[in-house]
Amino acid sequence: MAPLLEIRAARRDFATPEGGKICALDGVDLDVGANEFVTLLGPSGCGKTTLLRAISGFEMLDSGTIQLGGADLTALPPFRRPVNTVFQSYALFGHITVARNVGYALEVAGVAKAQRDVEVAETLEKVGLAGMGTRRPSQLSGGQRQRVALARAIIAKPKLLLLDEPLSALDRNLRQQMQIELKNLQHRLGIAFIFVTHDQEEALTMSDRIVVMRAGAIEQIGTPRDIYRHPRNRFVAEFIGETNLFAVTVDRLEGDTALARTAEGVEVLLPADGRKAGERLTAILRPADFTIAAQGIPGTVTRAVYLGSDLHLSVAPEAGGPDISVAIRDGLGVGEGTRLHLAHDPARVHVLEDA
Amino acid sequence: MALRRQSVILGALLAPVTLFLGVFFVLPLLIIAVFSFLTPGLYGGVEWAFYHWNYGRIFGWADGIMEVYEPIYLRILLRSLIFAALTVIVTLILCYPVAFWVSGLPDRWRLVFLFLITLPFFSSLIVRLYAWLLILKPTGLFNTVLMNLGLIGQPLEILYTPTAVVLGMVYVMIPFMFLPLYASVDNLDRAQVEASLDLGANRIQTLVKVILPQTLPGILGGAVIVFIPSVGNFIVPDVLGGAKGLMVGNLVEQQFLSSRNWPFGSALSMIIMAVVLTVLLIAVARARKVGGHA
Numbered sequence: 001m002a003p004l005l006e007i008r009a010a011r012r013d014f015a016t017p018e019g020g021k022i023c024a025l026d027g028v029d030l031d032v033g034a035n036e037f038v039t040l041l042g043p044s045g046c047g048k049t050t051l052l053r054a055i056s057g058f059e060m061l062d063s064g065t066i067q068l069g070g071a072d073l074t075a076l077p078p079f080r081r082p083v084n085t086v087f088q089s090y091a092l093f094g095h096i097t098v099a100r101n102v103g104y105a106l107e108v109a110g111v112a113k114a115q116r117d118v119e120v121a122e123t124l125e126k127v128g129l130a131g132m133g134t135r136r137p138s139q140l141s142g143g144q145r146q147r148v149a150l151a152r153a154i155i156a157k158p159k160l161l162l163l164d165e166p167l168s169a170l171d172r173n174l175r176q177q178m179q180i181e182l183k184n185l186q187h188r189l190g191i192a193f194i195f196v197t198h199d200q201e202e203a204l205t206m207s208d209r210i211v212v213m214r215a216g217a218i219e220q221i222g223t224p225r226d227i228y229r230h231p232r233n234r235f236v237a238e239f240i241g242e243t244n245l246f247a248v249t250v251d252r253l254e255g256d257t258a259l260a261r262t263a264e265g266v267e268v269l270l271p272a273d274g275r276k277a278g279e280r281l282t283a284i285l286r287p288a289d290f291t292i293a294a295q296g297i298p299g300t301v302t303r304a305v306y307l308g309s310d311l312h313l314s315v316a317p318e319a320g321g322p323d324i325s326v327a328i329r330d331g332l333g334v335g336e337g338t339r340l341h342l343a344h345d346p347a348r349v350h351v352l353e354d355a
Numbered sequence: 356m357a358l359r360r361q362s363v364i365l366g367a368l369l370a371p372v373t374l375f376l377g378v379f380f381v382l383p384l385l386i387i388a389v390f391s392f393l394t395p396g397l398y399g400g401v402e403w404a405f406y407h408w409n410y411g412r413i414f415g416w417a418d419g420i421m422e423v424y425e426p427i428y429l430r431i432l433l434r435s436l437i438f439a440a441l442t443v444i445v446t447l448i449l450c451y452p453v454a455f456w457v458s459g460l461p462d463r464w465r466l467v468f469l470f471l472i473t474l475p476f477f478s479s480l481i482v483r484l485y486a487w488l489l490i491l492k493p494t495g496l497f498n499t500v501l502m503n504l505g506l507i508g509q510p511l512e513i514l515y516t517p518t519a520v521v522l523g524m525v526y527v528m529i530p531f532m533f534l535p536l537y538a539s540v541d542n543l544d545r546a547q548v549e550a551s552l553d554l555g556a557n558r559i560q561t562l563v564k565v566i567l568p569q570t571l572p573g574i575l576g577g578a579v580i581v582f583i584p585s586v587g588n589f590i591v592p593d594v595l596g597g598a599k600g601l602m603v604g605n606l607v608e609q610q611f612l613s614s615r616n617w618p619f620g621s622a623l624s625m626i627i628m629a630v631v632l633t634v635l636l637i638a639v640a641r642a643r644k645v646g647g648h649a
Contacts, residue, residue: 017461056553078552079561085553091546095568108556108564156555 002070003031004192005055005160010064012050012216024050025061026216032192034159037183039195039203042213043239048196051213052162055194057081069159084153085162088169090145092137098148099124099133105156119155126185127151143174150182154189161186163195167202179205200240204228212236230350231284237352242287242325250279257346265319266297269346282352287312287327289348292334296343299324304335315342391621399615409622428606432626435603438517439585442524443578446532449525450577454533454540469537472530480527484594487523488514491595515597523591528584532577539573575642579635587627603627 012025024047032038040048053059055066057078066073073081084105093101100107103120111119124130127147137145146166153161163182167175183206186193197203203210204224212219212227212235220232231237237245246268248260258275260268260283268283288310299315302323306312311331314323326342334340394406408422413432417424457468475483490496493510501507513519547569551561567574589604596602603623610620 058549058552078549079555079557083553085550087546087550089544089546091544091550093547093550093565094544095571104551104556104564105554108551108554108560152550152554 004034004036004069005030005032005194006065006067007031007051007055008065008067010051010054010066011062012054012059013062023216024059025054025064027064028216028218030211030218030221032160032194034192035186035190037186037193037195037206037208039197039207039210040213041197041200041203041210041239042219044198045215046213047216048198048211048213049164050216052085052164052194052196055081055160056083056085056162082158083160083162084156084158085164086146086149086153086166088165090137090149090166092145092148092152094137096136097133098129098135098137098140101137101148102133102151102155104152109156123151123155126154126188128181142170143178146170146178150185154185154191157189158191160192160194163193165196165198167197168199175202176205182206204240210240212239214239228286231352233352234282237284237350242327244285244287244324246283246285248281248283250275250277250281252277262319262321264317264321266317266321268297268349269344270349270351271346284350284352285344285348287325289344290324290326290328290342291344292328292340293343294341296341297324298339298341301334301336301338301340304331304338306331315340387621387624390618391625393618395616395618399617401617406618409618410626412619413622413626428623431601431606432603432630434517434601435586435627436630438521438524438602439582439588441521442528442585443532443581445521445525446528446581447536447574447577450529450533450536451540451574454537454573457537458541458543472533475527475530480590481594483526484523484591487519487526488594491519491522514595515600517596517600519595519597520592520600520602523595524585524588527588527591528581531580531584535576535580536570536573539570539576543569571642575638579638582634583631586631 007028007030010025010028010030011023014022014024016022026047028047028051030038030051040051042048050059054061055073057073057076057080061074064074068082093104096104099117099120102123103116106116106119120133121130124133127150129144129147129151132140132144132148137148140148146169149166167178167182170178179202182193182195195203195206204227207224209221210224210227211221214235220227220236222230227236227240231240231243234245237243246260246262246266248262248268250258250260250270251267252259253272253275256272258270258272260270260281262268268285270283297315298318300318301313302316303314304311310327310329311334313326313328313331313334315326316323324342328334390401391409392405392407393401394404395409396402408417411417412422412424413428415424415426457465460468488495491514492498493512493514495514497513498507498510502510513522543566547565548561551565552558556564586602587604587607588602589608592600592602592605593608596605604627607620607623607627610616610623614620
């Protein structure tokens, strides 16, 4: 089956005030399936918002095409595109009630008032705001406004919902709650979500697939597990979660295991699979991949941060080189200044070739 | 203790303006209100005897001997209201798109433009109106250009017509309409405009349902600021109006200066004020209703 949304070779340049040119989208290809939750993730200025605005129609592409369900959207103005957006600032209409905000899409489409009222009530119910219809947006809390924005965007049953960092203004607890609710809502509605964020945790929590962007181009597309465990390059590895990167040279092979060393002499074990001594590569280990053991990389704890479920350590290797980030479950008796050995399972190492 | 101290300071700060407005605004207003019910003196001034024919002359209960009812006064009042309303409408139509354009300019050009808008205040109104006279007269710039272009066979009669008066008032009032409009257009949340388009409203629906209501405070503000001085304006009709362009402000001026009938002039003034206040109250009430909580 063809994907719901097909973006091909999307390109968009912006002129800078100094007369230069910034490439916000540099030949982007992206497919999104029906009922899929896709997150666009990247640092600010990476083009994720431009891509979203190109889909909603607020940015026109310089070249490339956007198709939705087989129909070409590329040249259509925003109001002719069957996609709706939840804006970062919510952009609720301050001069009308919550109910009219939510019913706006139906109102402008000419749906009769009685029918509209029924659908507005249903939609408010869906987002947990039943009975709030007579209020004004200014009388609502941040979380409630967020829900109104959501209700307003889903009432017309778009095939694709675009969300532009919708949770960034909420406090942490509310944000986590909304993450789960959004995901549930997406399942119930059965429509595709494209969610823009710069928060990698948010991306990992909610997405079916994550699209990591940098400088107008897609660096990697994959499931959260893929992106986390098998980043394609250094940028993705460093952007998603805490990472330890070791630039190593393979020293020798021992059975299934290859032993490699950094320039300073920190030893990392990797799966042998056909590696040769002298080969240079980058080994990636996540903080949780390490355990404290009797043997392994010797080092001294320089910083210990207690986070409730985890203990986060910075460990300075005895051999030298950058500190290693470690997350362990049971850190009893470990504190700043503790000397210890860090062990890891060679199978947990992800290798970047030609580092 | 602290509260008392605060109110003393507040009182001290408010005293000058209270005094100023009391002496130079409230008192003259009271004088006019009282004069409008007094008997006109023979050579100007007033005689201290109650007299209701001042209003009778205007509204129709004059005795026909001492004072004559003339429907022309009400007609001139109505004409003034129409001229003022036209001025509001034309300035609004002219300024609204420009306000959007200016608010989209880069900072530097925006300041230049805002300066240009206030530039007319740097020279005398009378001088500027006489310049309009030169432009509009049958042998003036406007007609000459049109004739030379072959668009008209003979000069258009614009000067000393209602058209000239409205043109002149529009010209005078444009900055007063533009500035409040600009302020509210500049404040418009562009994300709401995008939200409207995103939800399927076309450009006209978005204009009517989002942009106009959002900028309504500026529209009403500009309309009020333009309407009030336009109703009582007498300089523009004086210079450009002629007999057919006479406005109620001219009547008042005549009563005080040439006819020397102060009570009648006062009565006319009171009526202008009553009408303007009524219009204002209706406008504010409407804005409350549309804006929900103003």
